[in-house]
Amino acid sequence: MLIHNANRLVQFILRRDRVRLFIWLVSVIGLTLVFSVFFGEMFPTQEERDIMAETLKNPAMVAMIGPLYGETYTQDVMFAHEMLLFYITAVAIMNILFVARHTRKDEELGRLEVVMSQPVGRLANLYSTFVVATGINITIALVTGVGLFALNPQTMGLDGSLVYGFSLGMAGLCYAAVTALFAQIFETNLGTLGFSFAFLILSYLVRAAGDLSGEVLSFLSPMGIAFRTYPYYKNNWLIIVLLVFVSLLFGVVALYLNSVRDHGAGLVAAKPGRTHATRFLQSPLGLVMRISRTFTIAWLVGIFVLGASYGSVLGDLESFFETNEMFKLMLPQNADYSMTERFIAFIQVILAMMGLVPVLQLVLKIRGEERRGRNEHVLASAVSRKRYLSCYVFSAIILAVVIQIAATLGLWSTGSAVMESPLAIGRMFVHGLVFMPSSLLMIGIAVFFIGWLPKASSFAWAYLGYCFFTEYMGDLLKLPKWLKKLTPYGYTPKLPVEDFEPLNLVIITAIALVLIAFGFAGFSKRDLEG
């Protein structure tokens, strides 16, 4: 029997992942439900919703969240239209991680071999992974569907809510099946994950192209298909049947491939890597850049897209902010400037802080390397501690500048496309680079901790979180002003809305340099862990 003892494996998978799955389910379902209530409060009148609908008609927004549908932009339609693709993406990520973990990852780590040596069928593992994935996605579909209706009985109908829930869940199942297929094809967990996420991104982009150019292309993408149930408007259950059919198809192919291949092998053999290091890699700086390469590139792309998505709304901002007092509060106050200019100034602070995530990650990597005992290899050779730390600091500074430029470029590219008068790119770069002293200060804090209190290095993250909170929410929540003044961003001018204050920037830079110098001194003196 090919699936002998699959029941036991289902229990085993649930036992192994109970916490993980619980957290995923609670976050995905919980956030959907909370947002559905929040949406009602944010746009209470039809007038406000109509203004929002106008904003969302422009091509950049269609590409991002899908085409506008329905005769009137009612609250339920608005929720489904604006949320569905984002939640499908989240559910897809969950499914990809879940399936890869129980198929190729277990196989690569040799855990599956132990299971397979028991009296279980050849396909029992893949089959039970499917069973659990189906269970999770149906749970998401039902709880979301019923929950939306139960929390908003006045505005969201049961039929539409269930269609929304099942669009989400069955699209998730599609991505689970595709990942299972990739797990048969590729020999490594990294390959499986890489291609599954590439497929996710591609399906998002293909859908965007389809949504802009007539619908044909959108039907090549699971999320493009799922969107076409049009919850709360057409409530097209046939589309959901189509999604189930597509999932089954991929699932059956995956099961077949699993039955014909050897354990541990893939259909595509992992290609051998380089037998020699390039010249670039043969230095500590090359090593640091190489081991940071993947997340650096991912973040550069991510921050560009984030900038572009903010930029895409610039066209219709004036009318949008005029009617929404809450959003207006978030922006720097200065009546001399237009809403758009104030919004851009606000967004550039947010982008500057988001861009610091990979920068801090890069600096603090030296701690991770230390804990894993890999610094020894470098420091036991002819590389001094100061030189090694400076490689991390140098790379981080370069990354901070480059990522700020990427964010600004993203903001500018879509912003210029949707605005009547294009933005001045040169000035935007300057406005973005004003945050570099603050970035240097954050790097300085991290380096200081690396040198003196290595075990408490994650304080740098907490401080970045604090900066983000006070800048993003401080005015909205009417927090006392001095709370903002505890961060470098409280002293950095949001150009062009605030006045340029060169002295502040010089002081921030000086503090940063002192912290970095102290950090270096500490790192040269202390014991290394590992």
Added chain:
Amino acid sequence: MVILKTEDLVKKFGNFTALDKVNLEVKSGEIYGFIGPNGAGKTTTIRILLGILKATSGKASIFGMDSWKDAVEIHKRVAYVPGEVNLWSNLTGGEVIDLFTSLRGKNSKTRRDELIEMFGLDPSKKCRTYSKGNRQKVALVAAFASDADLYILDEPTSGLDPLMEKVFQKCIMDAKREGKSVLLSSHILSEVEKLCDKVGIIRQGKIIESGSLKELRHLTRTDIYVETRQELTGLESLDGVLGVSKKDEGYLVQIESESIGNVMESLAKFEIVLLESTPITLEELFMRHNEG
């Protein structure tokens, strides 16, 4: 010439004394075996010698330079293989070898390829796919491909199979022939016995024995097996006899090394037919120190 030296080396971690006045000395061209149970302080000593940890007191020096202050100068001529070799999962073995050898400075490409061949390593594979033994091979190839004067090896063969151990031993002997020095910390005592000129035994942060194997043996006892024509009697009461037990046709006798002459004289009276002396192995020496 003294290559490596520690004088009254002390290292404290909080209240815990990891090293308590450790004295080591490795001379030029010497292979020094550093043995002791887990947690005795071998790795801590090595990490101080490499300037990764700072000594609480005492001195550690290599090539006459201070291990802490002149770390970089020292490391140019030292090759190190850590006990637990952690590598970057997305680099290949070949890339890591090239990185390590170029960080150290002088290295030989032909020697590198020769060593990869000898150890049977596939350098095109990502490190994440390597077993413990293969990761050790990566570090060993990188170490022996560097033109170092001193090799510091911390349990380098714990993951290697017997064939690879042989290859490793050959590398050590080659290094010795070229006049290089080696500090070898190991659990495999037969290997230390085979390779090392000198041995230091560390226990709870203290060196409890050091010297050449011959000297160490001399300090303890000799085991002999003897068969005699006449029945052996009264041996137990002799000075310097530690134990007598019957085995096959004769007796196993353990004798304190300094009394061996006297005991022989007494034995001769019983008309010896067969006499075999089995030198104490390092393992027995080691066990003795750690039991008592």
